[in-house]
Amino acid sequence: KEKVAITKEQDALVKLIVEAYNKHQIPQDVTKKLLQEQYSTEENFLLLTEIATSQVQVLVEFTKNIPGFLSLDHEDQIALLKGSAVEAMFLRSAQVFSRKMPKGHTVVLEERIRKSGISEEFITPLFNFYKSVGELHMMLEEQALLTAITILTPDRPYVKDQQAVERLQEPMVELLKKLCVLQHPQEPQYFARLLGRLTELRTLNHYHAEMLTSWRVNDHKFTPLLCEIWDVQ
């Protein structure tokens, strides 16, 4: 059985991706508000809107630090960001939800999500996804690479030069595969399970679009950044 080893270049790549992934977190004042604000539906929705807005900012910063991303065609950069924003945010919020947050915050955040006027038909798949990501106990390198791989999906709508995106995504997929073999030797199907999460993520795009529409119908206000990334209003 050939020995799987990370090359020097691959080690440099994973360090760059992890550094970018760690660089930006949700601002403290936003998470502090989670515990302080009272529990009205309006207040909860406003808080989630604030968190979503800062998550989009975090996503844009992370994406700009993915090696090679800024050398892509500028319109393709926008197409990749808009096409992957929901999936990347689900992935990041799943990790924040299952790992990063102190226990107390997670309970409060769950409570506020459940009481923010979102329909049950979205809440269930959302928490199922959070649970399925939590059960993987992903390591930081795996989370960061999986998020970069999601962003660098070549077949997003309006991407013109799909090959250029593939050339960036492929080495990341190879690297993640090697990391999974090295870091989870007792679980040969671990890499396949990670990719399975990406398939589950794509189904959540549909729910998210429905949610946006239902919020707009109920005249909920979004921030300019959320309007721009999801073409609402």
Ligand SMILES: Cc1cccc(C)c1Nc1c(-c2c(F)cccc2F)nc2cccc(C)n12
């Ligand atoms: C921050 C948060 C956490 C869990 C559930 C939800 C509904 C949110 N908030 C939003 C999300 C969103 C996200 F930010 C991460 C994951 C899944 C998401 F639905 N998308 C949007 C889009 C417009 C307005 C909001 C309030 N919003």
